[in-house]
Amino acid sequence: MLQKLFCFLAVLAICLTNGCSTEGETIKVSSGSIDADEVLTLNPNADIFQYDGVIYKTNIEWVEELTLTKNEQVG
Structure with missing residues (x-):
């Protein structure tokens, strides 16, 4: 009985580690x-x-609502 439980847990552990790997x-x-x-x-x-x-x-509401001035350099 103990041997069957050990085998089941070993197989379960192998399946989980292989299934969750990113290889x-x-x-x-x-x-x-x-x-x-x-x-x-x-x-x-x-x-x-x-x-x-x-x-x-841009795709931000408050930016879209600003009044911009042409020919004015930023920076």
Whole structure:
């Protein structure tokens, strides 16, 4: 009886460790900078601006409600 219990627990442990392993799965995450062409390719209607080589995309309510002035330099 004890031997059967031990065998059952050993098989259960092997199944759990093999079933929960991430071997064979590849997850690639990158946080490199994106240029304006890429942003507009992904979303042609994107509201973006570029400052100091960085692309900023707006979609925030309070930003959309601001009154902006043309020909005024930021920074």
